[in-house]
Structure formats: C-alpha cells, structure tokens
Amino acid sequence: MSASSASKAGQPVKTSSPQKPSPQSAKSSGKGLVRPAPRAKVRRARLVVSKVDTWSVLKLAFLLSVALGIITVVASLVLWIVLSLTGLFDGINELLSMLGGSAGGADIKRFLSLGNVALFATIISVVNVILLTVLSVLGALVYNIAASLIGGIGVTLTDD
Numbered sequence: 001m002s003a004s005s006a007s008k009a010g011q012p013v014k015t016s017s018p019q020k021p022s023p024q025s026a027k028s029s030g031k032g033l034v035r036p037a038p039r040a041k042v043r044r045a046r047l048v049v050s051k052v053d054t055w056s057v058l059k060l061a062f063l064l065s066v067a068l069g070i071i072t073v074v075a076s077l078v079l080w081i082v083l084s085l086t087g088l089f090d091g092i093n094e095l096l097s098m099l100g101g102s103a104g105g106a107d108i109k110r111f112l113s114l115g116n117v118a119l120f121a122t123i124i125s126v127v128n129v130i131l132l133t134v135l136s137v138l139g140a141l142v143y144n145i146a147a148s149l150i151g152g153i154g155v156t157l158t159d160d
Contacts, residue, residue: 043159050152054140061136062129069125076121080114 083089089109096106147153 045157047155047157048152049155050147052140052143052147054137054144057140058133058137062133065129065132068132069129072125072128073118073121076117077114080112080117084109084114 089112092108093106096108100106
C-alpha cells in the first residue's frame with residue numbers, strides 16, 4: 001500500500017523522519033484549536049407559585065393603573081380635539097336645531113367643552129386607579145388563601 005492510499009483509508013502515514021509541525025500548519029489543519037463544548041441537555045425545573053407578595057402587587061397595580069389613567073385622560077382630550085376640528089359638534093348642533101324646530105338652539109359644545117371632558121376623564125381615571133389597586137390586592141390575598149389550601153400554580157421553567 002502506498003502512502004497516499006493509506007491516508008485515504010483513514011490510517012496514519014508513517015514517515016521516516018519526524019517533523020515538527022509549524023504553528024501555521026497547526027492552524028490550517030485544525031490541530032490546536034479549541035472545540036466548542038457539546039450542547040448541554042435542556043434543563044427543566046418545576047416550580048410552584050405558592051405565595052404572591054401583596055405589597056409588590058399593590059405597587060405594580062398602582063403604577064399600571066396610573067399609567068392607564070394618564071392614557072385615558074390624554075386619549076379623551078385628543079379625541080375631543082379631533083372631533084372639534086372635524087366639525088362634528090357643529091353638525092350635531094345643526095341636526096338638533098332641525099329636529100327641535102325654532103325652539104331648538106341647544107349648543108352641544110357648551111355641554112361637552114374641553115374643560116368638562118378633561119374633568120370627567122380625570123375623575124374616571126382617579127376612581128379607576130383606586131378600584132384597580134384595591135381589586136388587585138384583594139385578588140392577591142384571595143390567591144394566597146387558595147394557594148395555602150390547594151398548593152398554588154405549577155410552573156415549568158426550561159433553559160433554552
């Protein structure tokens with residue numbers, strides 16, 4: 001068997017004089033490089049949510065409901081401005097005067113002024129903040145009682 005046919009068969013070729021490999025030949029042949037570690041198996045952990053901290057629920061619910069209240073006030077003001085710019089209030093006034101006859105004369109913009117809309121949206125937002133915060137804390141307390149009786153919610157976490 002010749003040296004070239006032995007290397008093709010996967011057997012090492014023996015040479016008569018040992019040669020020291022140069023650093024460049026080690027890089028090009030793949031020797032000396034670090035192989036990546038084999039991928040570890042996916043780890044799974046089964047955990048149970050047995051208690052929810054009511055203080056953290058209170059803080060999170062309060063912040064989220066305040067954000068929702070701000071969104072409500074801003075959205076109602078933007079909606080009023082858009083409706084005013086499109087002339088919807090004038091169209092409603094014309095419709096009411098046609099339906100009511102000469103005694104009509106009601107001005108819808110007087111009842112739905114920007115100040116009234118802002119005040120109404122702010123009142124609704126404040127009530128919403130209080131209700132959502134209280135209901136969230138009550139929900140956390142009810143969950144803690146139910147979890148102490150039943151054992152809580154099981155959650156499986158994986159390491160991808």
